[in-house]
Amino acid sequence: MAEVSLRNVVKRFDNVEAVRSINLDIPDNEFVVLVGPSGCGKSTTLRMIAGLEELTSGDIYIGGEVVNDRPPKDRDIAMVFQNYALYPHMTAYENMSFGLKLRKFSKDEIRRRVDNAARILDITELLERKPKALSGGQRQRVAMGRAIVRNPKVFLFDEPLSNLDAKLRVQMRTEIKRVHQMVKTTTVYVTHDQVEAMTLADRVVVMNGGAIEQIASPQDLYHRPKTRFVAGFIGSPAMNFMRCRLEQNGAGLRVRVSDKISLPVPAARTARYQSLIGKELTLGLRPEHITEPRRSDRDQNCEFSVTLDVVEPMGMETMVFFGVDGQEICGRVDPGSAAGPGEIMRLYANMEHVHLIDPQTHQVL
């Protein structure tokens, strides 16, 4: 059991700075997910924690000790790879016991640990099979078993579900969460899938361009993004962004997004935004906060009419797409209320969830 800390960690490949001085503290037993688009440095960070990449500068601590110069085997970590990385010539049992054999554990202890991990992962009957006789999901379980038997200080997962089909991915996601709840161990998990990040993590680390954008719990990240990148990256479909201008409206404020649409700012935020009056800003609003007018006590000033371009029925809800000042905006409406494409629909913007973003600094204001 151990905490992991990264202090000013930098990784440079030739002249490209893949990781730019990141700082991160992961307490004991926490499940942290590093998430971001391809090339954001998340996998490199994980590989540096594993000892598979050397640091250009900075320090990595595991259990309070600097491990910069320690080889992977001396860091007491276990890693699950995207393509499972099972040894193809060994059975599932041999795969799981390989690390223990190298560490000279007794046969009885190895048997006990492998059986225990197999029970947790429900793969007891697969132990004598070789990887080629296993399905993708079963292989991933064996790969997880190989990590569990070692009882390491830290679990590292490098996009472990990317090779699985959509249904299995959801199933294995739950499985990983269940295993973490059973085997309490500090876990660092890398993914580019924000849904995986949100569902699995105690805390999510959003990375972009080699730097950390925000570290927060999934709920915080969703409701209180700090930057435009985080706001746009977390949530599916992505948050809508519209150019807007803040205007004084009596005692309150309004954001004007087009000639026809101007929406009131909640009174609680008037003081906070006072200094921004007259400025060009970006308004961020999630599709789930643009709906058909629902509650009877709603503020009718938040309603507006648009002509729908595209309508996508999803079953439980319907996505409606429309243009505002040349920008494509998405709303999520009740299937029964959706108008057809080319038709006019009355929509409601839930301004309690609005974000105003500085277009220069990309910070959420």
Added chain:
Amino acid sequence: MSTAAVAARSAGLGLGLKGSLSRNRRWAMIASYFFLVLFAIFFLIPPYYMIVTAFKSDAEVAHMATNPWIIADGVTLDQFKILLTQTDFLRFFRNTAIVTLCVVAITMVVSVLAAFSLGRMRFWGSSILATGIFLTYLVPDTLLFIPLFQIVKAFGLLNSYWGMVLVYPTLTVPFCTWIMIGYFQSIPKELDEAALIDGAGHMQMLTKIFIPVALPGIIAAMIFAFTVSWAAFVYPMAFLYSADQQVLTVGTVTSLIRGDVYKWGMLMAGALLAAAPPLVIYAFLMDYYIAGLTAGATKG
């Protein structure tokens, strides 16, 4: 149009399409078989001639009027008996076996280690070195034997089959290393990383992970080294000159051809016996050999 009529029409279309496809396929098969049979005959004539001649008596071989393609005077094992009892054939066979075993062992140790380091351990100049190794294979042995003569002489190994153990690897190591580099490179890098995290050192990684996983490639390389060593002609011809040190290829020819007298029966019997070990090994390991060569070729 009624539903039945539509169904009948589409069924007819389907049949027509199927017919043309199978006709095409039939012609392709006929052409394939024709050429395969042609090649098989072409390549099987020499071994057939060898077998037929090996089981003939000297008298029948020498008789100009008999048909050389069939055994007319009955099968005899005389050629084999004389070859095995009255010539140095068994000694040649033993020498060749010793040389081949040593060469295969040396080749495998050197090329597996070289390929592992060149293919998997990134270091400065590794790719240039890998190409360099392959380039050495392109130098023909007919050019190399002159400088090698000096080297073998310097080691005091002229006219000793141990000299062959020294020089054959110059032919086998580059190619085998090249095959193995391709094979090792085709193994995903996560496998070494998983082994590193599991606690394996480089040597354990090689012996416990890479060699078992790359076994088809290793067997392909082994067969190649075996074939080169078993069938080498130029080097023993240049470096060995007494019968007790001679190997099969040169020994059989030099001892069974005296001036312009060719002992055809025994030559063929000798060739047949000499070809037996490679045949047996190929038969057992052919699948591995093909898998090894293609994997190296496409993924390397």
